[in-house]
Structures are given as C-alpha cells and as structure tokens.
Amino acid sequence: MYIKRLNTDLEEDALLTMIDRVDAIKKNNEIHKALIEMKDRYSLRNAAYMGYNMGSLTQAEPYASVTYSEEWVNQYREKSYLDIDPVLRAVQKSILPIDWQSFDISNPKVRRFFNEAKDAGVGRNGISIPVRGRNGDSGIFSITTNAKDADWVQFKRQYMRDFQVLAVHFHQSVLIANNVIQPVFKLSTREVEVLYWTACGKTGEEAALILGISKRGVRFHVCNIMHKLNCTNVTHAVAKALYFNLIKPPK
Amino acid sequence: MIFLVNGSEKEQYSYYINTMHRIRAEVFHERLQWEVNVKNGLEIDRFDEFNPLYLLSIDEETGRIRGSARLLPTTGPNMLRDVFPTLLPDNEVVESALIWESSRFSMEPGAETPLPGQLVSQVTAELIAGICEVGLIAGLTDVVSVFDARMVRIMRASGSPATIIGRPHRIGAFMTYAGLFEVSEAALANIRSATGLEGSVLERQSVTRCLAA
Numbered sequence: 001m002y003i004k005r006l007n008t009d010l011e012e013d014a015l016l017t018m019i020d021r022v023d024a025i026k027k028n029n030e031i032h033k034a035l036i037e038m039k040d041r042y043s044l045r046n047a048a049y050m051g052y053n054m055g056s057l058t059q060a061e062p063y064a065s066v067t068y069s070e071e072w073v074n075q076y077r078e079k080s081y082l083d084i085d086p087v088l089r090a091v092q093k094s095i096l097p098i099d100w101q102s103f104d105i106s107n108p109k110v111r112r113f114f115n116e117a118k119d120a121g122v123g124r125n126g127i128s129i130p131v132r133g134r135n136g137d138s139g140i141f142s143i144t145t146n147a148k149d150a151d152w153v154q155f156k157r158q159y160m161r162d163f164q165v166l167a168v169h170f171h172q173s174v175l176i177a178n179n180v181i182q183p184v185f186k187l188s189t190r191e192v193e194v195l196y197w198t199a200c201g202k203t204g205e206e207a208a209l210i211l212g213i214s215k216r217g218v219r220f221h222v223c224n225i226m227h228k229l230n231c232t233n234v235t236h237a238v239a240k241a242l243y244f245n246l247i248k249p250p251k
Numbered sequence: 252m253i254f255l256v257n258g259s260e261k262e263q264y265s266y267y268i269n270t271m272h273r274i275r276a277e278v279f280h281e282r283l284q285w286e287v288n289v290k291n292g293l294e295i296d297r298f299d300e301f302n303p304l305y306l307l308s309i310d311e312e313t314g315r316i317r318g319s320a321r322l323l324p325t326t327g328p329n330m331l332r333d334v335f336p337t338l339l340p341d342n343e344v345v346e347s348a349l350i351w352e353s354s355r356f357s358m359e360p361g362a363e364t365p366l367p368g369q370l371v372s373q374v375t376a377e378l379i380a381g382i383c384e385v386g387l388i389a390g391l392t393d394v395v396s397v398f399d400a401r402m403v404r405i406m407r408a409s410g411s412p413a414t415i416i417g418r419p420h421r422i423g424a425f426m427t428y429a430g431l432f433e434v435s436e437a438a439l440a441n442i443r444s445a446t447g448l449e450g451s452v453l454e455r456q457s458v459t460r461c462l463a464a
Contacts, residue, residue: 093259094259095302095322095351096389097389131348132324132326133326161390161391163390164348164389164390165347165349168326168347
C-alpha cells in the first residue's frame with residue numbers, strides 16, 4: 001500500500017499533520033493514539049517509542065508506548081527481552097539511526113530474537129532512531145514496515161527525515177504529557193514586540209507603523225506566534241504569553 | 252579513510268581516542284591557544300561525556316590517526332547552545348532533529364597542508380566528506396558548527412561553503428562564527444569534485460559496527 005504514496009507529494013502533509021497532532025498531546029494516553037495515527041498515515045506495520053532517564057517516570061523501567069500485538073508485548077515481558085533486545089542496546093550506544101538489517105544474525109540469540117519478533121508480526125524490517133534530550137533524557141523511536149527489501153531502501157530514503165523529526169516531537173510530548181518538563185515557549189525579539197503592541201490594544205496596522213514593518217510582516221509574525229504557542233487566536237496567544245512571562249504587561 | 256567510533260566505545264578504542272585527544276591538545280591549546288582544559292597532554296571537554304560520534308581520519312598506509320571531528324545532536328547538550336549562545340540573536344536556538352553539531356575539527360601539524368595542485372589536504376577533505384556522508388545516513392538537512400575565519404576558507408575550498416547564521420563575535424583573539432553546512436547528495440558531489448575524492452571515505456566495518464553496535 002505504501003508504494004502508491006511514493007513519489008507523490010502527500011508525504012509533506014503526513015509529516016505536518018503528524019507534527020501538529022503530536023505537539024497538541026496533553027495526556028499520556030494520547031501518545032498511543034498518535035502512534036497509531038502515524039502508523040496509518042505512513043502505512044507502517046508498527047511504531048514504538050521508549051523513554052529513558054526521565055526522572056521518576058522511568059525509575060522502575062523505561063517508559064514505553066507501542067503498537068505491537070499483545071502477543072509480542074507479553075512474550076517480550078515474560079522472556080525479559082528488555083535485557084537482551086539488541087536494538088535497545090545499540091541505540092543507547094550511538095546517535096546514528098539503526099536499520100535492523102545491520103544486526104549480525106550469525107549470533108543465534110540475535111537471530112532467534114528477530115525471528116520471534118517477525119512471527120509475532122512486528123514487521124519485516126525496521127529502523128530505530130535515538131533521541132537525545134536537553135537534560136540527559138533519551139528516547140528510542142522505532143518504525144517497522146512489511147516492505148520488500150528494495151522498497152524498504154526507497155522508503156527509508158524518502159521518510160528518514162520525517163521519522164527523525166517525529167521521534168523528537170514524540171519524545172518532547174511524552175515529557176510534557178507526564179509532567180517531567182513544562183512546555184517551553186521561545187519567541188524571537190520581533191515576535192515579542194508584535195505581541196506586546198497587540199496586548200496594548202494596537203491593531204495590526206498600528207503595530208506595523210510602530211515597528212516600521214509591513215502589515216503583512218505583522219500578520220506573518222502573528223501566525224508564527226500562534227503556532228509556537230499552540231494557540232487558536234490572538235487573544236489566546238496574548239493571555240498565554242502574559243502567563244508565561246514572554247511579554248511584559250501592557251501599560 | 253574515516254573510521255567511526257561512538258563515544259560509548261572509548262574504552263574499546265582507547266588508543267585511537269587518546270591520540271585524538273592529544274592532537275586536539277596540540278591544535279587548540281598549543282597552536283590556536285584557545286581556553287581549553289588539557290590534562291596529561293589530552294584535551295577533553297564535557298561534551299565528550301555525552302556520547303558523541305567521532306570521525307577519525309586514519310592514514311591508510313601507516314594506520315595512524317591524523318585528524319578528527321565530533322558530532323552531537325542539537326536536541327541534546329551541544330556547544331552552540333551551551334557555550335556560544337551569544338553567536339545567535341536573542342532567543343534563537345538551533346535545536347532540530349535534522350541538524351547535528353560538528354566541533355573540535357582538527358588535525359595534526361602538517362596534515363592540513365594540501366598536496367601540490369590540491370586546494371585542501373587529504374585529511375581535511377576526508378573529514379568534510381565524512382561529516383556529509385554520516386549526515387546522509389542520519390537523514391540530516393544540515394550540520395551546524397562554531398568556527399573561525401580559517402575554517403570559513405577551508406570549508407569554501409572544500410566545496411562546502413558555510414551559511415553564516417547569527418552575528419560574528421570576537422571571542423579571545425578570534426572572530427567566531429556559527430555556520431550551517433548543507434547535507435545532501437548534491438552537497439556531497441560538490442565536496443567530491445572540489446577535493447578530488449572518489450567514492451565513500453567511510454571505513455565500511457566501522458559504519459556497520461556503529462549502526463549495530
């Protein structure tokens with residue numbers, strides 16, 4: 001199915017839609033929903049996210065949200081695969097994304113693990129992407145497909161960047177949804193100025209005059225601000241910016 | 252030839268890694284006189300603790316390390332954000348899944364001298380092409396780096412001109428810049444045609460090892 005989508009320009013939409021979805025996540029149970037939506041949009045077999053070093057959230061065991069079958073999750077638990085899973089070990093050692101095909105399956109343990117995973121419908125091939133966070137937190141983001149080898153090479157080339165980006169967004173949303181970090185909003189100097197004059201009751205045209213930029217420029221900055229602050233309108237953005245001390249209160 | 256080593260493998264490859272730290276001390280402490288910490292002749296900073304990916308340029312005839320560069324994701328700790336934030340305008344940060352930071356680009360004395368008829372040395376060419384190749388494996392769009400005017404010229408001569416972002420700053424005796432380098436098949440082709448490199452500079456086994464450590 002995924003083949004049909006190659007060489008079309010749909011993929012950009014899939015990425016932008018998914019970024020919006022993932023960034024809007026507020027509760028932990030929405031992580032799993034977003035993984036499933038991503039799986040469908042990209043015609044994946046499975047998707048999985050694991051988080052490490054996230055304070056009390058991951059004290060006992062890593063955070064995990066996966067679309068794998070119950071059968072595989074149970075098997076993974078029962079056999080303590082967390083300790084031997086070669087993918088997890090490799091991803092924690094490196095910053096490079098890892099194609100599961102690069103594992104040495106001459107090692108019988110590794111071969112058995114991947115065969116069992118395949119039998120449990122994990123997917124024919126997969127890739128795992130390491131995520132590094134700001135505070136020593138880290139994550140592992142994996143996607144699998146049932147693509148044939150030649151198509152898999154093409155798929156990776158086309159979508160590696162999408163999944164690198166989504167990996168970081170999922171990581172960030174897991175941290176925020178579980179209150180490990182507070183959302184951080186950063187506005188540029190110009191955006192702060194535009195929003196400040198808006199908070200003072202100036203119209204877009206007046207703000208443009210004050211700042212010596214065009215009306216279009218003001219509109220452009222306002223759009224960016226609403227996107228950055230995840231707001232639906234300017235009033236919402238002003239309220240949020242004041243609450244988070246991004247702009248000084250109007251005189 | 253570029254040999255890849257994960258920071259997490261520094262015990263396993265301690266001879267290579269120590270040689271790299273010694274060359275870094277010679278370059279950044281003795282020659283450029285940057286304010287870096289040198290202990291027992293080795294320059295090591297806190298970013299070496301964050302499991303970076305090292306690119307080591309190895310002389311194929313002697314097997315010796317001649318130069319190195321270090322890559323770190325910009326979503327985690329990195330020099331531009333944590334050491335040189337003044338290079339970027341207020342509240343602007345480079346923090347992207349598709350941009351990694353290159354730092355500590357260095358080579359032993361003499362290794363930067365180009366062969367007659369070349370614009371840059373073999374070691375320089377290998378490191379720059381190697382960074383671009385690794386970036387392609389990871390799906391990056393750019394590599395960001397903090398560097399001085401000397402590096403601006405080297406990068407230009409290597410077919411990989413930097414886009415300066417933010418504003419140049421005088422740090423110590425040097426004008427310092429933050430620059431972006433494109434990662435793409437086209438960028439790699441430019442580097443290859445400017446430097447005369449043919450084919451991949453990455454040592455195959457080390458790539459396989461790093462991809463499935």
